[in-house]
Amino acid sequence: MCGIVGLLVKKPELREQLGELMVPMLIGMTERGPDSAGLAVFTEPLPERQRKLSLYSGLTEEGTDFDWLGFADDLQSHLGVEVTIEAKGNHAILIVGTPEATKRWIKEHHPKLHILSTGRFIDLYKDTGTPSEVAGRYGFRSLTGTHLVGHTRMATESAVTPDRAHPFTAGEDFCLVHNGSLSNPNSIRRRLEPLGIQFETDNDTEAACRFLEWRMREGDDLESALQKGFDELDGFYTFLMGTRDELALIRDAFACKPAVVAETDDYVAIASEFRSLAKLPDVKHAKIFEPKPEEMYVWRV
Amino acid sequence: MESLVRERAAATGAPPVTGRMTFDLEQQRVRDLNQFLHRGLGANGVRHVTVLNPDGAHSIAVGVDAPIDVDIEGHAGYYAGGMNKQARITVQGNAGPGVAENMMSGCVHVKGFASVSAGASGHGGLLVIEGDASLRCGISMKGIDIVVGGSVGDYSAFMAQAGRMVICGDAGDGLGDSLYEAVLYVRGSVRSLGADAHEEPMTDEDYAAVESLLRQAGFEHDPKAFKRIASMRSLYHWNADANQEY
Numbered sequence: 308m309c310g311i312v313g314l315l316v317k318k319p320e321l322r323e324q325l326g327e328l329m330v331p332m333l334i335g336m337t338e339r340g341p342d343s344a345g346l347a348v349f350t351e352p353l354p355e356r357q358r359k360l361s362l363y364s365g366l367t368e369e370g371t372d373f374d375w376l377g378f379a380d381d382l383q384s385h386l387g388v389e390v391t392i393e394a395k396g397n398h399a400i401l402i403v404g405t406p407e408a409t410k411r412w413i414k415e416h417h418p419k420l421h422i423l424s425t426g427r428f429i430d431l432y433k434d435t436g437t438p439s440e441v442a443g444r445y446g447f448r449s450l451t452g453t454h455l456v457g458h459t460r461m462a463t464e465s466a467v468t469p470d471r472a473h474p475f476t477a478g479e480d481f482c483l484v485h486n487g488s489l490s491n492p493n494s495i496r497r498r499l500e501p502l503g504i505q506f507e508t509d510n511d512t513e514a515a516c517r518f519l520e521w522r523m524r525e526g527d528d529l530e531s532a533l534q535k536g537f538d539e540l541d542g543f544y545t546f547l548m549g550t551r552d553e554l555a556l557i558r559d560a561f562a563c564k565p566a567v568v569a570e571t572d573d574y575v576a577i578a579s580e581f582r583s584l585a586k587l588p589d590v591k592h593a594k595i596f597e598p599k600p601e602e603m604y605v606w607r608v
Numbered sequence: 609m610e611s612l613v614r615e616r617a618a619a620t621g622a623p624p625v626t627g628r629m630t631f632d633l634e635q636q637r638v639r640d641l642n643q644f645l646h647r648g649l650g651a652n653g654v655r656h657v658t659v660l661n662p663d664g665a666h667s668i669a670v671g672v673d674a675p676i677d678v679d680i681e682g683h684a685g686y687y688a689g690g691m692n693k694q695a696r697i698t699v700q701g702n703a704g705p706g707v708a709e710n711m712m713s714g715c716v717h718v719k720g721f722a723s724v725s726a727g728a729s730g731h732g733g734l735l736v737i738e739g740d741a742s743l744r745c746g747i748s749m750k751g752i753d754i755v756v757g758g759s760v761g762d763y764s765a766f767m768a769q770a771g772r773m774v775i776c777g778d779a780g781d782g783l784g785d786s787l788y789e790a791v792l793y794v795r796g797s798v799r800s801l802g803a804d805a806h807e808e809p810m811t812d813e814d815y816a817a818v819e820s821l822l823r824q825a826g827f828e829h830d831p832k833a834f835k836r837i838a839s840m841r842s843l844y845h846w847n848a849d850a851n852q853e854y
Contacts, residue, residue, distance in 0.1 A: 581664030
């Protein structure tokens, strides 16, 4: 079992409240996912040439005591250009102009440092702990942005570790969270690995995430990629995905895993259960519906 | 069927309301509510319980065994009214998965929509859903009557053994797959029937049954607009020649 939450605000003035609106949603899904939690937030974009990397040091020896400033200094002298870093305990957001060179350097010099996401819009946080603990650890309440994708995990398919928590990412500015379990993640992996697509965990959700991102990189738009997902991904799933300007939701043909949507003039909110939507402002007047199986729901910023 | 009718008559003929009680789930736990419903009614003479701020909580008013009214003033989560005996339970909003699952008697009435597996395995009583019901509505029903004002999702009435389902809207794929003796009445279209389900002519008895169920549910439709779906009973006996193709 797992819990999913998503929120997209329709009015620019609500972007400041994104985190505050979302935290009760995430905590509302604690019973569905008490072992880990995570969240991807889509923010104001960086300039065209810059990228931000969300980094996680919890799997290094130093853990939360990781020397982020020393790390940034070393990276800066290697690249010969300025980098910016903003650290929150075992997480940091690094802003660079050369993401590929940076990633190579990190893999070589800090192999245990985990790169959670890359993009111009996306910041990503995930860790083990209850949703309340994780939200407090990284100050989720103060997050701002246009939309976000969150997850609370009760592990079934792979171990309880920070890197197996959701959201998963692939490519740039794309993330996916999953409630359910896939039955063919290994055959998906065997198809993607010969194409040079590397996996970081043995988690089934990572296979779905990399499959969909691969389709979009091959030229599919989100809808075509999701259609191929319906054809290729076998198992039970409610998937919620975030792109730079969209939230997308799909459910398997048997609707085995729950989802409910509340929409007002101010927001679109998605959760596994109404429990997580109950405290949203004016939810009593929201249009509430259950997404149908094998249908695509895409909301644009 | 006679015993069902008797039980329902007993439920609707409950004595007039003598005492009311309100539970606010913002302040109180579902466990407090359910323990009161199981053990506290007699001592307090309460016949009508109102549940405020249900906010999608699970297992609201499960296992009630008394001819009382329970009003749930909002949206209920999983299993609302499950295992109900005798009580008339109303969900003013939407219901989560498994509403009225394994109901024995009484009535559960959902004003909004119901999620998957509504009325699953129900033995008796009446489940009314004013909006749509999601997939697997009435799966393995064993005597319950279900009336859906809207449409039902795929695989509804899967392996339904006894009871009746009235669908005022449309049905999805695989309606009535592997039906036993339950009977389904559909007003709208059926995307596809499941294995061993087929349409049969409506008899006077069927029209009377639909008319009665619609009246109990409070829906105004012409029984003549419904068609009857029942089992072909070809799966009742092993057929070695079927080659696993049904």
